[in-house]
Amino acid sequence: MATPDLKLISFTLCPYVQRAMIVLNEKNISFDVEYIDLSAPPPWFYDVSPLEKVPVLLVDEKPLFESMVICDYLDEITAGSLYPSNAFAKAQNRAWIEFGNEILNSTYDFFLTDDPKKFKHLKNILIDRFEVLEDEISNGDYFNGADFSMVDAVYAPVFRYHKSIAGYKDYGIFEDAPNVKAWGDRLLERPSVIKSVPGSYKEDLAGYFKKLDSIFSNEISEVLKIN
Ligand SMILES: N[C@@H](CCC(=O)N[C@@H](CS)C(=O)NCC(=O)O)C(=O)O
The missing domain is CATH 1.20.1050.10 (Glutathione S-transferase Yfyf (Class Pi); Chain A, domain 2)
Known part of the structure; x- marks a missing residue:
């Protein structure tokens, strides 16, 4: 599967963002990152983040929220898995x-x-x-x-x-x-x-x-x- 265009919407201190970033790095996936100020998010953030939280992954501009959903998706679209097979x-x-x-x-x-x-x-x-x-x-x-x-x-x-x-x-x-x-x-x-x-x-x-x-x-x- 060709890797889609990926952009991670992030906040510098967020541990949930970090786990997504670690999976992206571990699996050598190319991606863009945009850091936002969570105390004053840009207006578009509310359109892509139903819970008003980071991380959000834009996949070919379509939003995916919740860090473990994002991590599991990234794991599934790439070769190998970060989970045991059993x-x-x-x-x-x-x-x-x-x-x-x-x-x-x-x-x-x-x-x-x-x-x-x-x-x-x-x-x-x-x-x-x-x-x-x-x-x-x-x-x-x-x-x-x-x-x-x-x-x-x-x-x-x-x-x-x-x-x-x-x-x-x-x-x-x-x-x-x-x-x-x-x-x-x-x-x-x-x-x-x-x-x-x-x-x-x-x-x-x-x-x-x-x-x-x-x-x-x-x-x-x-x-x-x-x-
Ligand atoms: N369950 C969420 C938790 C994410 C979360 O709590 N993110 C924090 C930053 S570390 C956030 O965006 N907080 C914004 C807020 O609560 O207003 C996930 O796993 O993605």
Whole structure:
């Protein structure tokens, strides 16, 4: 199948955009990217994004929304697959992708909450979730073993957030999950993952944290001033 004309509508910090970008990079698909300001989206964005979220993939100018729908579509229109061929193993991979979505939700809440009890609870949830993953990851380099998979594409942006958090303050999130931490570090060194964010990512993320008024942003405010 000839690859259609593809344009990814993106936002610099979005982890859901990153997973689509990682699949595009892994599968050597040529595409254009357009970054928009999510706080003031251009009027045309509402016509292509029914949920008013990124990513959107324009496929020959026709919009596709929801990151996993986009990732699965890209996987299907190209040779090879980022999923295992066995139906049960594939379904299990999808279940762990959902688990990754939950970690992302808890991570957002961790960034945003101003309730000390909730903040502590979310920190413990994150520690627990990564500890659960410690028993699920393979002994190989990637989630399933030797080969990079869709699960890896989904978790790489999660690890990018957590590496950034640890750079500001060590909350011991991976204290019970050393192998998960090593898996994350490996993913963040992969070229497809490095290329999934713009060069301004670190500054953009710091700018985002500076605008927050939350327990997390207050706890890292001194380090944010230095960086
Ligand atoms: N379930 C969606 C989530 C995408 C999402 O939450 N994107 C955020 C940016 S990271 C967004 O566009 N938010 C805009 C808003 O909520 O107004 C997906 O997987 O694509």
